[in-house]
Amino acid sequence: MLDEVYDDEAVQEELTVTPGFRFYPTEEELVGFYLRRRVQAGGHPLNFDIIIPTLDLYRYDPWELSGFAHDAGEIQWFFFVPRDHKKSCPRPNRLTVSGYWKATGSDRTVRNELLQCIGLKKFLVFYKGKGPSGQKTDWIMNEYRMPDLNSSANKMKDIVLCRIYRKARDKRARPNPVEKEEAVVSGDKYEENSHSTITLKQSSIQ
Incomplete structure (x- = not known):
């Protein structure tokens, strides 16, 4: 499956320089192949570091990240991010220069085609200013981590894979491919339907 498709390093290197190449991995590929490796x-x-660079993204505000991404012109950017914990707290430190990333809703399980848990996914929204009264923005992050992240003695496992994108401001506009796959944000809550997609709560539609 994933290993059989992507183990050819020559193919990987060729993809990074091929004109017209677009990187739109599934969640199973993000966690089961890229993050695991x-x-x-x-x-x-x-060999795929050029596609997903490693970056301490909390040193920057989200609108500055395109300069570090593999393809700054795309609607979504991917980074491997070492987890920086607060000195007096095991929770990750997600403060940036101008604001902070706030976790929203419950973590979701990422499963492979055999329905086995291969990772966990967290939704975050960027707020300008200082908490808890920061100003909400339309910047969204999906943070993927290995399921045994917190219990592992290996510090190298304390790394996550983050997908950053910007939500369309006009709800009447056609959603971009990331929003179709991921989520429509309503306040600080998400509602998950039976097909594991996120939908806008009916009560919030004006």
Whole structure:
């Protein structure tokens, strides 16, 4: 499956320089292939590092991240991010220069085609200013982590894969491919339907 499709390094390297190449991985591919291999490799370079660079993204505001992304012109950017914990708290530190990323809703399980849990997904929204009275923005993050992240003694597993994108401001506009797959944000809540997609709550539609 995933390993059989992507293990050819020559194919990977060719994709990174092929004109017209667009990177639209599924969640299973993000966690089951890319994140898993980054964890297994530790600090060693991988042939797909050019596609998903490693960055301490909390040193920057979200609108500054395009300069570090593989394809700044795309509607979504991917980064491997080392987890920076607060000194007096095991919770990750998600403060940036101008604001903070706030986790929203419950974590969702990422499963493979055999319905096995291969990772966890967290939704976050960027707020300008200082909490808890920051100003909500339309910047969204999906943070993917390995399921044994907090219990592992291996510090190299304390790394996550983040997808950053910007939500369309006009709800009447046609949603971009990321929003179709991911979520429509309503306040600070998400509602998940039986098909594992996120839909806008009916009560919030004006």
